Amino acid sequence: MxxxxxxxxxxxxxxxxxxxxxxxxxxxxxxxxxxxxxxxxxxxxxxxxxxxxxxxxxxxxxxxxxxxxxxxxxxxxxxxxxxxxxxxxxxxxxxxxxxxxxxxxxxxxxxxxxxxxxxxxxxxxxxxxxxxxxxxxAAYVDTVNRIEAIQFHSAEERYDALINDAPNVILRVPLKYISSYLGITQVSLSRIRGMK
Amino acid sequence: MxxxxxxxxxxxxxxxxxxxxxxxxxxxxxxxxxxxxxxxxxxxxxxxxxxxxxxxxxxxxxxxxxxxxxxxxxxxxxxxxxxxxxxxxxxxxxxxxxxxxxxxxxxxxxxxxxxxxxxxxxxxxxxxxxxxxxxxxAAYVDTVNRIEAIQFHSAEERYDALINDAPNVILRVPLKYISSYLGITQVSLSRIRGMK
DNA sequence: CTATTCGTTTAACATAGGATAAATAATCAC
DNA sequence: GTGATTATTTATCCTATGTTAAACGAATAG
Incomplete structure (x- = not known):
């Protein structure tokens, strides 16, 4: 390297x-x-x-x-x-x-x-x-907006939004770390992905 | 006045x-x-x-x-x-x-x-x-902490926390405005209150 | 290359909270 | 004070997500 x-x-x-x-x-x-x-x-x-x-x-x-x-x-x-x-x-x-x-x-x-x-x-x-x-x-404003996303979108909508806004996350980060970021369990995340 | x-x-x-x-x-x-x-x-x-x-x-x-x-x-x-x-x-x-x-x-x-x-x-x-x-x-830090509260506590826990942290809210604000702040419907808030 | 460990998915069941509707209770306009 | 409006509660039913367990797949060490 x-x-x-x-x-x-x-x-x-x-x-x-x-x-x-x-x-x-x-x-x-x-x-x-x-x-x-x-x-x-x-x-x-x-x-x-x-x-x-x-x-x-x-x-x-x-x-x-x-x-x-x-x-x-x-x-x-x-x-x-x-x-x-x-x-x-x-x-x-x-x-x-x-x-x-x-x-x-x-x-x-x-x-x-x-x-x-x-x-x-x-x-x-x-x-x-x-x-x-x-x-x-700027980070504060992002966080205020994130509250809205967490509180008023379903787990599936949050997952879709993440794919849209930060495709890097899905490609480069293990799913087990992503589920809690979305506020759901790993099993739920897997279920949501399975539906696609 | x-x-x-x-x-x-x-x-x-x-x-x-x-x-x-x-x-x-x-x-x-x-x-x-x-x-x-x-x-x-x-x-x-x-x-x-x-x-x-x-x-x-x-x-x-x-x-x-x-x-x-x-x-x-x-x-x-x-x-x-x-x-x-x-x-x-x-x-x-x-x-x-x-x-x-x-x-x-x-x-x-x-x-x-x-x-x-x-x-x-x-x-x-x-x-x-x-x-x-x-x-x-300071407001930013509060907001970061609020995300944790929203994402990982049940509606009932969030209600209890509100009573604790901001008793003013429950005493002075109509319940219909409080439920969405807690991320639930008015009916759910009423159900939670009914259990007490 | 193989065994082991770690990550992900699938399945079965349980439950918190949403949706709708109707019943009370409280507040407001007159 | 009375009727009308608005706020809150209660009841019924439904769905998304949680929980636990087991199966499957991928990565890593040796």
């Missing part, structure tokens, strides 16, 4: 950022300083349950999910693929211990941004604070 | 703000300038469906809900009571037309903050941008 150069990856990340807010060169450099490129293998935990989340990840290659255990059952909260960020916001934004883990689903390469230092940069570069304000605002 | 003085209400609002981020006097004054005190009667729409949301409301007295129509059925997205803000974020934060309305549930007094002007203040007062960043981050 050829290891990707950090600079190339940071460029991708900054392109991603530009969709939300354009940064000055100095601000980009400041973010680069607090970022690390990490290679990590399938099925490993990028972050495990039980400590406060102080990192925001950008996925360069591969995929990951946030999951937790509810009454001993493994529940997927969300998926993320290349060119997107992933973070356990209920811990990152509150300082509380996270009950959730980030698990890598395919051999991956991610940029880990040190959030403690990032939040300090907010005071020096309001443009960075604005960038992440916008990123989290 | 004695009309409340705007200054008293703004003080309450600034106290609310202080829980998130303390503002300078100048920043508070700037917000006061773009805020209006509005009295509005039960069952009226504070904002109706179909235009872009450009206002953030703070409820001084009374209560409200955000709702929309799904296949002709009235769905409640959220409730708000005195000393809290309410806004249709899927429109406010994206600029898209809102499919949702804000309906007043009891005779109310609210502060209407002009969001177009507020967002302009972000450039002049980073402290105001930070304040609303924190407000929306």
């Amino acid at each position: 050829v290891k990707t150069d950090k600079m190339d990856v940071m460029d991708l990340l900054f392109q991603y950022f530009r969709k939300y807010n354009r940064l000055s060169k100095e601000a980009e450099d400041a973010i680069e300083e607090i970022s690390k490129l990490i290679a990590i293998k399938k099925n490993e935990d990028l972050q495990s349950i039980g400590h406060t989340c102080r990192t925001i990840y950008f996925i360069n290659k591969g995929s990951a999910r946030i999951h937790y255990f509810k009454d001993g059952i493994d529940i997927t909260e969300s998926f993320a693929f290349e060119n997107n960020i992933i973070a356990r916001v209920e811990s990152l934004l509150t300082g509380k211990t996270s009950r959730k883990a980030i698990q890598i689903l395919e051999d991956s390469e991610v940029v880990a941004i040190n959030a403690t230092q990032l939040f300090k940069l907010y005071d020096i570069y309001p443009e960075i604070e604005r960038l992440f304000r916008k990123i989290f605002e | 004695v009309k409340t003085d705007k200054m008293d209400v703004m003080d309450l609002l600034f106290q609310y703000f202080r829980k998130y981020n303390r503002l300078s006097k100048e920043a508070e004054d700037a917000i006061e300038e773009i805020s209006k005190l509005i009295a509005i009667k039960k069952n009226e729409d504070l904002q109706s469906i179909g235009h872009t949301c450009r206002t953030i409301y703070f409820i001084n007295k009374g209560s409200a809900r955000i709702h929309y129509f799904k296949d002709g059925i009235d769905i409640t997205e959220s409730f708000a009571f005195e000393n809290n803000i309410i806004a249709r974020v899927e429109s406010l934060l994206t600029g898209k037309t809102s499919r949702k309305a804000i309906q007043i549930l009891e005779d109310s007094e609210v502060v209407a903050i002009n969001a177009t002007q507020l967002f302009k203040l972000y450039d002049i007062y980073p402290e105001i941008e930070r304040l609303f960043r924190k407000i929306f981050e």
